[in-house]
Amino acid sequence: MTTIKTGIGRRSFLKSSALAGGGLLLSFSWLGGCNPSPKEALSLPKEWFELNGYLKIGENGLVTIMSPNPEIGQNVKTSMPMLVAEELDVDWKNVIVEQAPLNTNVFTRQLAGGSQSIRQGWKSLRMAGATARRMLREAAAKSWNVPLDEVTTEASMLYHKGSGKSASYGEMASAAASITVPKEVELKNNKDFTIIGTSKNNVDGKSIVTGKPLYGLDYKKEGMLIAMMVQPPGFGMKLKSVDDSQARSMPGIKDIFTINTYKDDYARQWCDVDAFNDLVVVVGNTTWEVMNARKALKLEWEQFKDHDISSSSFSGDKVSIKVPGGLENSTRHALLMNEYAAKPGKVVRKDGNPDAAFSKAAKVIERSYSAPFLAHNTMEPMNFFAHVTADKAELVGPIQTPEFMEKSVAARLGLPLEKVDIQMTRQGGGFGRRLYGHFLVEAAVISQKVNAPVKLIYTREDDMSNGVYRPAYHALYRAALDADNNLIAFHVKAGGIPESPLFADRFPAGAVENYIAEEWSAPSNISVGAFRAPRSNFIAGAEQSFLDEVAEAAGKDPIQFRLDLLDRAIKNPVGEKNDYEPKRYAGVLELVKTKSNWGVDTPNVFRGVSAYFCHDSYVAHVIDLVMENDKPRVQKVHCAVDCGIVVNPVAAINLVEGGSVDGIGHAMYSGLTFTNGAPDQSNYHQYRLIRHREAPREIDVHFVKSDVDPTGLGEPPFPPVMGALANALYKASGKRHYQQPFITEGVKRG
Amino acid sequence: MATFNLTVNGKKQELNVDPSTPLLWVLRDHLNLVGTKFGCGMAQCGACTIHLDGKAVRSCILPVSAVGDQEVTTIEGLSENGDHPVQNAWLEHDVPQCGYCQAGQIMSAVALLKENPTPTDEQIENTMSGNICRCGTYTRIKAAIKTASKTINA
Numbered sequence: 074m075t076t077i078k079t080g081i082g083r084r085s086f087l088k089s090s091a092l093a094g095g096g097l098l099l100s101f102s103w104l105g106g107c108n109p110s111p112k113e114a115l116s117l118p119k120e121w122f123e124l125n126g127y128l129k130i131g132e133n134g135l136v137t138i139m140s141p142n143p144e145i146g147q148n149v150k151t152s153m154p155m156l157v158a159e160e161l162d163v164d165w166k167n168v169i170v171e172q173a174p175l176n177t178n179v180f181t182r183q184l185a186g187g188s189q190s191i192r193q194g195w196k197s198l199r200m201a202g203a204t205a206r207r208m209l210r211e212a213a214a215k216s217w218n219v220p221l222d223e224v225t226t227e228a229s230m231l232y233h234k235g236s237g238k239s240a241s242y243g244e245m246a247s248a249a250a251s252i253t254v255p256k257e258v259e260l261k262n263n264k265d266f267t268i269i270g271t272s273k274n275n276v277d278g279k280s281i282v283t284g285k286p287l288y289g290l291d292y293k294k295e296g297m298l299i300a301m302m303v304q305p306p307g308f309g310m311k312l313k314s315v316d317d318s319q320a321r322s323m324p325g326i327k328d329i330f331t332i333n334t335y336k337d338d339y340a341r342q343w344c345d346v347d348a349f350n351d352l353v354v355v356v357g358n359t360t361w362e363v364m365n366a367r368k369a370l371k372l373e374w375e376q377f378k379d380h381d382i383s384s385s386s387f388s389g390d391k392v393s394i395k396v397p398g399g400l401e402n403s404t405r406h407a408l409l410m411n412e413y414a415a416k417p418g419k420v421v422r423k424d425g426n427p428d429a430a431f432s433k434a435a436k437v438i439e440r441s442y443s444a445p446f447l448a449h450n451t452m453e454p455m456n457f458f459a460h461v462t463a464d465k466a467e468l469v470g471p472i473q474t475p476e477f478m479e480k481s482v483a484a485r486l487g488l489p490l491e492k493v494d495i496q497m498t499r500q501g502g503g504f505g506r507r508l509y510g511h512f513l514v515e516a517a518v519i520s521q522k523v524n525a526p527v528k529l530i531y532t533r534e535d536d537m538s539n540g541v542y543r544p545a546y547h548a549l550y551r552a553a554l555d556a557d558n559n560l561i562a563f564h565v566k567a568g569g570i571p572e573s574p575l576f577a578d579r580f581p582a583g584a585v586e587n588y589i590a591e592e593w594s595a596p597s598n599i600s601v602g603a604f605r606a607p608r609s610n611f612i613a614g615a616e617q618s619f620l621d622e623v624a625e626a627a628g629k630d631p632i633q634f635r636l637d638l639l640d641r642a643i644k645n646p647v648g649e650k651n652d653y654e655p656k657r658y659a660g661v662l663e664l665v666k667t668k669s670n671w672g673v674d675t676p677n678v679f680r681g682v683s684a685y686f687c688h689d690s691y692v693a694h695v696i697d698l699v700m701e702n703d704k705p706r707v708q709k710v711h712c713a714v715d716c717g718i719v720v721n722p723v724a725a726i727n728l729v730e731g732g733s734v735d736g737i738g739h740a741m742y743s744g745l746t747f748t749n750g751a752p753d754q755s756n757y758h759q760y761r762l763i764r765h766r767e768a769p770r771e772i773d774v775h776f777v778k779s780d781v782d783p784t785g786l787g788e789p790p791f792p793p794v795m796g797a798l799a800n801a802l803y804k805a806s807g808k809r810h811y812q813q814p815f816i817t818e819g820v821k822r823g
Numbered sequence: 824m825a826t827f828n829l830t831v832n833g834k835k836q837e838l839n840v841d842p843s844t845p846l847l848w849v850l851r852d853h854l855n856l857v858g859t860k861f862g863c864g865m866a867q868c869g870a871c872t873i874h875l876d877g878k879a880v881r882s883c884i885l886p887v888s889a890v891g892d893q894e895v896t897t898i899e900g901l902s903e904n905g906d907h908p909v910q911n912a913w914l915e916h917d918v919p920q921c922g923y924c925q926a927g928q929i930m931s932a933v934a935l936l937k938e939n940p941t942p943t944d945e946q947i948e949n950t951m952s953g954n955i956c957r958c959g960t961y962t963r964i965k966a967a968i969k970t971a972s973k974t975i976n977a
């Protein structure tokens with residue numbers, strides 16, 4: 074048993090008792106019942122007793138658990154409350170889950186990003202449950218007049234063996250609410266888990282399949298107006314003039330005006346990235362009326378000049394971002410990437426003497442890889458509700474960074490932080506796009522201007538053309554083999570427009586005697602940001618394709634080749650700061666090897682393998698590819714994952730399946746190109762996303778059994794599958810793929 | 824502006840809107856039925872799928888004036904208690920991730936099973952390829968459709 078101080082969340086308990094009585098709770102998207110069968114569900118209690126900010130218990134035994142973090146499809150709304158429920162020892166069928174509001178006094182890290190929600194909440198959420206359980210036990214001990222350590226719990230019940238006494242949590246809730254919050258509590262041993270590690274279906278499942286209003290776009294309020302914005306047709310452009318004379322008089326239109334999202338003298342936070350700061354806004358009664366009026370606007374645009382934006386990095390350092398003027402083109406980008414790759418980059422890591430090793434090599438293999446810009450394309454386009462009055466701002470919608478955006482909104486409106494309230498809805502996908510909440514600020518500014526509640530909606534075209542893309546990337550690799558086909562030197566030079574994808578300290582760093590990693594970046598005015606597994610989402614596929622080619626040149630089996638390198642990193646690592654555990658890395662490769670029956674060939678099935686580490690987790694894929702009517706189709710994906718303890722297997726498997734499909738889809742079909750600053754693709758007839766008939770027929774997911782605290786899962790299954798796909802495609806066609814997307818047919822440009 | 828009499832989920836609705844308004848926005852903005860989703864607005868993603876006389880239709884490109892007296896069914900009206908065999912199968916397989924595409928997926932699946940109660944894998948894949956799932960839940964969607972097919976034919 075681990076004893077932990079409740080001090081981490083002390084603040085939250087003090088705060089929550091002050092708010093006891095329900096001031097903390099909101100009713101939007103209320104009642105995600107965990108109980109699949111409504112017949113057995115408890116009805117709502119007459120009275121709630123709040124034991125801390127994370128949970129309250131009704132007199133009838135129903136328990137409400139708050140899910141603190143934004144739900145973007147990564148299933149935290151089910152799996153985070155499971156951690157609370159585990160330590161509370163509650164019967165899951167008596168639990169209902171509510172999305173917590175943004176409240177930094179009660180909750181820590183209300184953010185969806187970096188695959189960190191479960192990892193970071195692992196202790197605090199369990200502590201919340203354990204604290205409440207302890208208070209219930211104390212209340213029982215007091216009322217039965219028995220020693221505390223003789224009071225046990227199981228599935229929402231309290232027991233005292235000696236006297237035969239028992240009580241339900243509901244019966245003891247009122248007494249427990251007046252017990253002093255303990256200074257420290259014990260957490261269960263992993264082996265005693267009854268909820269963690271068991272599959273619990275999505276708490277919003279029933280609401281989703283019956284079409285209940287759950288998402289930001291579904292939010293409504295009395296008197297609410299609809300707003301849409303018009304942005305420049307391309308990057309490098311800004312607004313010159315507006316003629317709204319015709320649009321203004323169209324039916325249902327309330328107002329048309331221009332806004333600046335962020336003021337010029339505002340020092341932006343890292344998540345204040347946007348593409349276009351001057352927008353034309355149309356506000357009206359209904360979506361269709363606003364869409365029509367938008368088309369009747371006569372707008373002129375002009376090019377902007379080089380300028381600087383003052384901002385800060387994720388760690389808070391002040392930075393000045395140079396935004397070059399000019400209209401960019403993908404053809405030019407391709408040339409630019411080759412130019413940079415031909416020049417020396419910035420050396421980030423160097424082990425041994427790579428130059429000498431390359432010059433005495435028996436064989437040198439050199440290959441270059443590239444990938445285009447990607448738009449996140451969450452199925453629910455960007456949107457947000459705002460109601461700003463003289464002294465407060467109320468915002469509702471889908472956002473991955475509510476904690477940060479609260480500050481941006483407050484600064485923009487000139488309101489104190491506590492006057493800005495953000496409620497999180499369920500989100501129709503995130504993938505990193507909703508880390509950048511300029512649309513909250515836009516909605517707030519619009520609401521303030523029209524003095525009414527407003528919902529800002531982006532169309533698909535607005536969304537896809539609105540930037541904050543995954544950068545375009547390039548990587549050049551070189552490997553040196555000696556006469557015995559040993560890998561004696563490895564060189565990577567990676568860069569991007571406008572950011573480098575390099576992780577210099579990841580595998581194969583640490584496994585090769587002579588190693589050099591360089592990086593470069595080329596300026597651009599196309600705005601970029603995090604996209605599911607940032608940087609890894611390119612470099613994993615490139616590196617894993619390259620290693621496949623090196624293994625082939627060395628005449629070795631691709632899995633054995635990697636395992637030999639990892640063996641070196643385990644026994645005698647090169648360098649000190651290697652950013653991975655080679656044992657766990659090898660572990661997923663071994664597991665996928667066994668589970669896929671690697672080495673046993675099936676006629677007309679072509680296989681590729683890859684493995685990668687990111688977000689503290691390890692994933693290996695084997696892809697079985699078949700050719701049908703000259704087209705590749707993934708027959709099966711075998712996937713091995715080490716993400717520590719698996720909290721909710723059914724959802725974890727879903728995420729791994731989804732990440733694999735997503736990786737195959739993007740590597741195979743997706744990309745955003747530019748002509749004169751404007752994206753060539755603006756909707757799904759031009760931007761290709763993977764569809765059902767292109768998806769793998771079967772996906773087999775295997776987890777490494779582990780006692781390690783949970784690590785990331787939303788992102789890690791995404792990057793490596795691209796390498797496995799490229800390697801399987803090579804086996805099928807004899808052709809190596811160096812440029813994503815691998816298939817450009819059906820992709821329309823311009 | 825013109826007056827339209829629609830039958831939505833078995834209920835008569837009278838409304839006064841621009842005849843070019845897509846049924847999607849009539850449902851979402853005027854009738855407060857927000858289960859039908861907006862994804863692309865150009866019949867490319869399937870998020871807005873509804874039934875017209877039982878057939879799957881993309882409501883984002885269907886002007887309200889073209890509905891006439893055909894019965895409109897949305898996800899909200901698919902079953903009284905949310906227990907249509909397809910909805911049940913979706914829950915059993917825990918299909919949704921973000922869930923945003925799923926109303927459209929379910930409406931397409933129900934129409935498919937109505938026309939062809941025992942579809943092959945290939946028929947499922949082809950019919951369902953009009954519905955994009957950005958989260959990549961395709962293998963579960965297929966499994967859920969097969970489960971629903973078994974229930975329906977039992």
Ligand code: FES
Pocket residue numbers: 860861862863864865866867868869870871872881882883884
């Ligand atoms: S919104 Fe109608 S098909 Fe995409």
Ligand code: FES
Pocket residue numbers: 146452501502919920921922923924925955956957958959960
């Ligand atoms: S579940 Fe997210 S788009 Fe399908």
